[in-house]
Amino acid sequence: MIQPLRGTKDILPNEILIWQYFYKTVHEILSIANYNEIRTPIIENTELFLRSIGNDTDIINKEMYTFKDQGERNITLRPEGTASIVRALIHNKLYSTSNISRLWYFGPMFRYERPQQGRQRQFHQLGIECIGIQNPAADVEVIRLAIKILDSLNFNQYKLEINSIGNIKERKIYTEKLISYLNKYKEELDEDSRNRLKTNPLRILDSKNNTTQKILVDAPKLKSCLESESLEHFYKICEHLKYLEIPYKINEKLVRGLDYYNYTAFEIKSNKLSNQNTICGGGRYDKLIEQLGGPCIPSVGWAIGIERLLLIIEDSIIIKEKKIYAYIALQGNFAREKIWKIIKVLEINKINYELDLSENSLKKQLKRANLMKVNICFILRENEIKNNQIIIKWLETGKQNEIELEKLEKYILEVKNLIIT
Template identity: 50%
Template sequence: MGTIQTLPGTRDILPEEIGYWQYVETITGQILGRAMYQEIRPPIFEQTSLFERGIGEGTDVVGKEMYTFSDRGSRSVTLRPEGTAGVVRAFLQNSLYASGGVQRLWYTGPMFRYERPQAGRQRQFHQIGLELIGSADPRADVEVIALATDILKTLGLQSLTLNLNSVGDRSDRQEYREALVNYFLPYKDQLDPDSQDRLERNPLRILDSKNQRTQEINANAPNILEYLGEKSRKHFDQVQQLLTDLGIDYQLNPALVRGLDYYTHTAFEIQSEDLGAQATVCGGGRYDGLISELGGPDTPAVGWAIGLERLIILLKQQQTVPNMCCDLYIVSKGEAAEAQALVLAQKLRHEGLTVELDLSGSAFGKQFKRADRSGAIGCLVLGDTEAATQTVQVKWMATKEQQELSQTELLRQVGELKAQIERHKATTGHSTHEP
C-alpha cells in the first residue's frame, strides 16, 4: 500500500518555508495595528447561502469553484472561497454596528476554490485581508490602498503597479452592463466559450478574459468610466486626488472590474511585474451594497485581500526573510550533564534567549557538527566534569573563543550574555533579515 499524498491543489508549508509566512503576518499585524485595525477570525466554513447571496450566483466562484457539501444535519455548507462575506456575516450576527462609527477589521487564513492548480494558485490558498466598514468617504478607499502599499513596500517588494478603476453604483453598472451586452452580441460567435456563457450572466467578466481573440474584441468595448453618474464621478475623482496627495502612483484601468458581484465604485489591484500571468498580489475595492444584501442595515464598506502564495513567491525571489537565528546551542553528554542541560535551557529561554538543546545523546563530535549547522551564535557545553562542578563551557562559534563559568554566574549575568550575543551577531554579519 502506497503512502498517502496531499490532494491536488494543496501543499504542505514546511518549517524551512514557514519563516516567510511568519514574517508577512508579523509585518502586517504591526502596520494594521498602528492604524487601529483589529483581527477577527470567522469560521472556515459557512452556510452556502452566504456566498450565493454575497458573492453572486452568476459568478464563476459560486457557479464553478466552491467546495460545497451537505453536513450530517442536511445543511448546505461551503468552505469559504473568500474572506469578506464571512467578516460581514460576523459583523451582522454579532451586532458590531450597534456601537456606531467605523469598524476596522483584518483577518488571515485559508480559502478554498476548485481551480486548476498552478504556481501561486492552489485549491487551498491563503489570504490576509482587511475590511473598513461604516464609511462612504473616499478617504476610506485611499486609507486601505495606502495600508496595502505600506505592507508590500515594507516587505521589500519592488516593481509594483496600482491599477485603479470605478465600477460606479448599481445604476451606473446596470447601464454599463446593457451597453456591454449590445456591444458583444455581434461578436458572440467569436468569443471564447467562457465569455459566451458570461454574456448574459455577467458580461463585465468578459473584460477579464485571457483569450487572445476576446481581448482583441475587448479593445474597443465601451469604457465604464464614460457611464459613471455625477456622484460616482465625484467619488472617483476624490480618490485619485487623495492618492496623488499621498504620493501613491496609479494607472487607470477601465477593464478592471474584479470577479465578485458585490463591488461598487472603487476597484483596484496591485500587481507585480515579477509574477508573470498571475500578476495580482492584492485586490479589492468598495462594496457598499453587500451588507444590506445580507440582511443588515445599509452600510458602506471597502476592503482588500492579499494572496499569500503569490506574495511568498516574490519574497523567495528577492530572498528577504528573517532567519530563525539560534542564540545558543547546548551540547551535553552523561546522565547528570544532560539533566542539568535541560534545566539550563529552560531557564535561558525564560530569559528571552533562543536556545536549542541537543537531545541526540550522540558523541560530542556529532553534537558539535549539529551546533555548527544550526547557525547558533554560541554553544554551551556540559560533560561529566561540568556536571560535577556545576559549571558550563561557553564557546563562541565564529571566533572559537571559549570560557568557563559557573551555571549560577551564567544565569546571573544573562544581561551581559545577551550583549555578547548581539556583539557576535554584528561581527559575523548575522541579521534578522538575511536570506
Template identity: 60%
Template sequence: MQLLRGTKDILPDEIFLWQHIEKTASQIMKLANYHEIRTPIIESTSLFKRSIGNGTDIVNKEMYNFIDQGSREITLRPEGTASIARAFINNKLYTHTTTNRLWYLGPMFRYERPQQGRQRQFHQLGLECIGSLNPMADAEVIRIAHKLLNELECSNYNMEINSIGQLEERHKYKQSFVEYLERYVNDLDNNSKNKLYTNPLKILDSKDTKTQEIIYDAPCLHDYLNIKSKKHFDKVCEYLEFLNIQYNINKQLVRGLDYYNYTAFEIKTKLLGTQDTICGGGRYDSLIQELGGPNIPAVGWAIGMERLLLTIKNQLNEKIHNKKPIVYLAVNGQNTEKEIFNIIQLLEQKDISYHLDLDTNSLQKQLKKANKQKAKACLIIRDYEIKNNCVTVKKLSTSEQEQFSMINIHDLIKTLKTIN
C-alpha cells in the same frame, strides 16, 4: 498517502517567511487601529450565493460545497469579505462604533486548476473598513496596502483603478455592452460566450487576444457613470496623488465579485505570469444590507499570500534568516540530565533560544552537531561541571572556552547574550 492536488505543506524552512509577513501586517494594522477578526472556514452556501453572485465562476464552478449530517448546505469559504460581513451583522458590531476597521488572515478554498500562484487551498490577508462613504476610506485602505507591500520590499508592482459605478449604472451599461457584443458573438472565445448573458462585465477581463480586439471599440462603462460616481472616483484619485501613490486608470477593470460598486482596484506584478494580481479590492456599499443587515457602506481588499510570497521570497530570504538557536546544550555524563533542565528554565527566563541534544552522543559529535546547527555557542555540562558546580561555554566561531560558576550565573547570561 499523497498530498491532495492544489494543496501545499508549509514546512519549517518556509514558515518563518509567513511569520514575518504576519508580524509586519499586524504592526501596520495596529498602528492604523484595525482589529483582527477570525471567522469559521465553513459557512452556509447561501451566504456566498447571495454575496458573490450566481453568475460568477466562483459560485458556478469553484466552491467546495457539501451537505452536512444535519442536511445543511455548507461551503468552505472561497473568500473573506462575505464572512466578515456576516459576522458584522450577526454580532451587531455596528452598535459599538460608527466605523469598524477589521483585518483577517486565513485559508480560503476554490476548485481551480492549480498553477504557480494559484492553489485550491490558498491564504488571504485582508482588511475591511466598514461604515464610511467618504472617499478618504477608499484612499486609506489603498494606502495601507501600498505601505504593507513597501515594508515587505515588494516594489515591482503596478496599481490599476477604476470606478464601476452603482448597480443601476452598470445595468444600463450591460444592456449596451451586450448589444454591442452580440454582433461579434461568433468571434468571442468560448468562456466569453458563456458569460455574455450571465456575467457580461467579466468579458472585459478576458485574456483572449481576439476578444480583446473586439471589446476595444465597445461602449465604455465610464460614460454611463453619473456625476456622483465620477465625483467619488475623482476624489479618490486626488487623495492618491497627494499620497504620491502611483496608479493607472484602467476603464476595463472589473472585479470578479458581484458586490462591488464605485471604486475597484488591483495591484499587479510582472513576476508571476498570468496570475499577476497580488492584491484586489474595492467598495461594496450594498453587501451588508443585502445580507440582512443595516444599510452600511464598506471598502476593503485582500492579498493572496502565496502570490505575495512568490514575489518577495528572494528578498526576504536575504533579509531574514531562519532563526538559529543561540546556545547548543551538550550533555555528557551520568548525573547531568537533571541539571540541564535547570539551565533550560534559566535560558527561557532570559529569552535565550537553545537546542537540547537528545541523542546521547559523545561530546565530540555533539560539538559537530552544534556547528551544523549554526549555534553561536555550545554550553557543556559533564560530570566535571556537576562536581565543580559550573558550566563550560565554548564559542563556536573562535573555539574559545570559558567556565562560569553556577553561583554567579549573571556572568554566564551576560556572555551568552553578547556572543556573536
C-alpha cells in the same frame, strides 16, 4: 506514500520565515492605522456565499468546495474573506459599539481551480475592510495601505488600475447596452464570453481572448452610464491619489469578479508576472451588509494573494535565520536531573538553545554544536553532577571552565552579551 492533495502545499520551516516576516510587517503597518485583526472560521454556511458573491460568478459555479455535514447542512470552505467578515460583523453586532470598523484578516481560502503560478486550491489572503465610511477618502486609505505594505516589502514593480463601476441601477443600464452590442458579434466571441453573455456580461470586459478584446474596442463604455454621484466619487479618489503621488491608470474594462462591488474597483498588478499578475484586488461594497441582513453600512476593502506576492518578493527579502546561541551537551543519566535549571536560566534571559537528547558520545555532541556554530556549550557529565558543577565551553576559542551550578545564573548575566553576538 500518501501524497498531498493536488493544489495544496506544505509550508516548510525554512519557508515559514518569510511568512512570519510578512505577517509582522503587515501587523505593524495596519496597527498604526488602527486596523484590528479578526479571525473567522474557514467553514461557513453555503448560503453566505450564494447571497454575497453572486450566482453567475465562476466562484459559485465552478470553484467552491461545498459539502453536506452530518447534520445535512450545506457547508462551504470559504473561497474569499469579505463575506465572512460581513457575516461576523452582523452576527456580533460590531456596528452597535462603533459606527466605523477597520478590520484585517490573514488566512487560508479554498477554490477548486487549476493550480497555477502563485495560486493553489488552498491559498492564503491578506485582506482589509474599512466599514462605515462613505467618503471616497476611505477608498484612498485602503489603496494607500496596500501600496505601503508593498513598498515595505521592497516591492515597487507594480501598477495600480482603477475604475468606477457605478451602482446597481447604472450597471443594469450599461449591461443592456453591452449585450445589445455584443449580440452582433456573438459567433465571433470565445466560448466563455458567449456563456457569460447570458449570465454575467460584464465579465466579458476582462476576457483574455484577443479576438474578444478587439470586438470590445468599439463597445459602449460603462462611464457613459454613470450619473453625477458615481462620477464625483471617482474623481475625488483620483484627486487624492494624485496628491499622494500614487501613479494609477484608469482601466474602463476593470469590473472585478464579485457581484457585491459598486462605485470603486481596483487592482494592483505586478510587472514581474505574465497572465496571473494581479496581486491585490478590491473595491467598494456599500450594499453587501444590508444584503446579508444587517443595516445599510458603506464599506470598502481589498485582498492580497499571499503566495503570488511571496513568489515575487522572495528574492528581494533577506530574512535573518534564527540563531542558536547555546548548546546543552549531556553525558550520563544523572545529568538529566539538572538540565531543567540550565534551561530555565536560558529562557529567562531569552537565549536560544539546543538541548541534545541523542545519547551520543560527548565528542559527537560537541561536533554537532560546532556545526551549528553556537557560541557557548554547557556540558553536564556525571562527575560534574556529583560536584554540583557544570562545564562551560566557548567553542570559538576552545576555552572552558567549571563553575558551581548555583552561580550559573549570575555567570550568564555577566556574559550574556558575548553569548548572543
